[in-house]
């Protein structure tokens with residue numbers, strides 16, 4: 001099973017520019033989590049901080065018992081071996097074919113023979129649906145294929161933690177769904193802890209077990225998916241519906257006067273954009289039939305059961321309905337097919353409010 005990642009009081013600035021502050025969350029071992037947020041809120045910076053590529057000035061990031069902000073560079077090197085990372089563009093070497101790109105970490109970091117490497121590379125290429133394309137150069141394939149090749153490369157060292165930066169960027173909705181399915185299947189197969197950074201609403205609604213959101217330099221929320229998906233917080237509702245009405249503006253800050261003006265335009269009949277009636281919880285994607293069962297489902301059921309009383313009312317209702325069905329959707333119910341809960345350490349943290357953070361609703 002993947003390892004837990006525990007972040008506490010993390011603050012990151014570049015010079016005088018504060019990116020986010022006091023971020024506290026735990027990625028439960030073996031579960032899939034997503035970090036959402038408007039562009040520029042520092043999602044990629046967070047992801048790079050987790051792997052030690054960027055160094056927050058305050059806080060801790062504890063992975064497998066080691067705080068990577070305090071450890072030696074040798075320890076950091078060892079911890080990094082636990083990670084597989086898919087960067088936005090796949091980060092492939094342009095002069096190498098897909099086979100050599102995927103084989104690269106094995107040749108760099110292991111003493112495996114070429115026949116062992118071949119077996120691993122082909123199995124990962126098969127997992128991401130790229131068998132037959134191994135001799136192609138990155139420049140000869142589509143963006144979606146490049147992403148899948150990047151994912152195959154991220155998997156060859158059997159990572160316990162997989163970080164995925166915007167798997168949907170540059171992809172059409174159907175290809176985004178395929179890559180989402182691949183991520184769920186990978187979780188089923190290797191039980192790794194996965195963090196997906198994204199602003200894709202469909203992905204957010206259907207893939208993760210846990211969801212967090214960054215906005216205005218704060219982590220406004222992190223917890224079981226039901227918490228964010230049933231939230232009445234204006235910033236969350238606006239983000240999920242993709243409308244212009246709400247605190248998120250074209251630039252990071254939107255003032256009260258702009259919000260009032262936009263509201264008046266809408267009341268006068270102007271279309272605010274977005275999909276207004278997408279509400280509530282939709283079924284979570286399941287592993288493809290024939291794949292191993294996602295072990296995270298059962299673990300998460302137990303974990304969420306134990307923190308249920310600390311969650312907001314609407315989230316509790318959604319979770320209880322799910323548990324009634326044993327975490328498995330009855331046929332044609334339109335009900336979440338598979339969202340169990342486990343472990344004991346996803347916390348729900350203060351919810352964004354214009355007056356500042358409210359009291360924590362749950363904290364483990």
Ligand SMILES: Nc1ncnc2c1ncn2[C@@H]1O[C@H](COP(=O)(O)OP(=O)(O)OP(=O)(O)O)[C@@H](O)[C@H]1O
Pocket residue numbers: 014019037038039040041042043044045046199
């Ligand atoms: N190495 C760096 N040096 C200085 N500023 C940086 C650096 N990396 C990121 N930033 C700044 O940090 C802020 C957050 O960037 P980041 O890429 O993390 O946002 P994001 O939420 O991932 O955005 P998007 O969704 O558009 O990818 C931006 O203002 C960016 O300019």
